[in-house]
Amino acid sequence: VYGRRGVALTWAGRRPEAKTALQESIRLTQQLNDHPGASRLMRRFLAVDYGNLGDVYHYDGDFVRALESHQRASDIARGLQKEAPTETSAKRDVLMLIARVGSDLIELQRHADAIRLTEEAIAIEEDLVKADPLNVQFQFDLADIYGNLAISQRETRQLDAALRSIEHSIELSECASAKNPGYVAHRFNFAGALQQLGLVQRDRG
Numbered sequence: 001v002y003g004r005r006g007v008a009l010t011w012a013g014r015r016p017e018a019k020t021a022l023q024e025s026i027r028l029t030q031q032l033n034d035h036p037g038a039s040r041l042m043r044r045f046l047a048v049d050y051g052n053l054g055d056v057y058h059y060d061g062d063f064v065r066a067l068e069s070h071q072r073a074s075d076i077a078r079g080l081q082k083e084a085p086t087e088t089s090a091k092r093d094v095l096m097l098i099a100r101v102g103s104d105l106i107e108l109q110r111h112a113d114a115i116r117l118t119e120e121a122i123a124i125e126e127d128l129v130k131a132d133p134l135n136v137q138f139q140f141d142l143a144d145i146y147g148n149l150a151i152s153q154r155e156t157r158q159l160d161a162a163l164r165s166i167e168h169s170i171e172l173s174e175c176a177s178a179k180n181p182g183y184v185a186h187r188f189n190f191a192g193a194l195q196q197l198g199l200v201q202r203d204r205g
Helices: 002-011 015-033 040-059 063-083 088-107 111-131 136-155 159-179 185-204
Strands: none
Touching (some): 002 015, 002 040, 015 040, 040 063, 040 088, 088 111, 088 136, 111 136, 136 159, 136 185, 159 185
C-alpha cells in the first residue's frame, strides 16, 4: 500500500510525501524479508521500492541519494536474476535498474562508470530483443540506452563511438516507431536523440 501510494504521490508532484511513503514501504518490506524463507516476490517488492525511491531523489536533483537507492535496488535484482538466469522478467528488472544507475552516474559526471554499466544494459536488452523481436517496447528501450551511451562517450571525447551509438539509437527508434506510430513517448526520445546527434557532429567538427 505504501509503495503504491509513493508512486502516486511522485506522479502528483508531491515528492516529500512520496519519499516518506516509500521509506515506510521499504521498512515494512525489509522486516518481512528478514524472516526465514522470505519469498522471491517479497524481495522483488523491496527492489521496486528502492528503485522508486531512487527515482524521487533523481527528480529532486539529489543524484548521490538516487544512486544509493538505485544501486540497492540493482543489487537485489541481480541476486534474484542469478537464481533464475533465464527468466525474462528477472533480466528486465536488472536491465531497468542498472539503466537508472547509469543515468545517476551521468548526472554525477562519472562517465566511465556510466559507460561500463550502459554497455552491460545493452547486452541484456539485445538478448531480450533477439528472444522477442516483435516486442516494440524492448526496441524503444534499447534505443534509449544507446542514446545514454552516446552522452557519456561524448563527454569522454569518444566522439566516433558516440556518433555510432547515437546513429544506432535513431535507427532503432525509427524502426520501432514504424511498428507502433502511436507511441507518444517516442517523439520526446527521438527529439533528444537528434539533439545529441547535432552536438556530436558539432564536436567532431
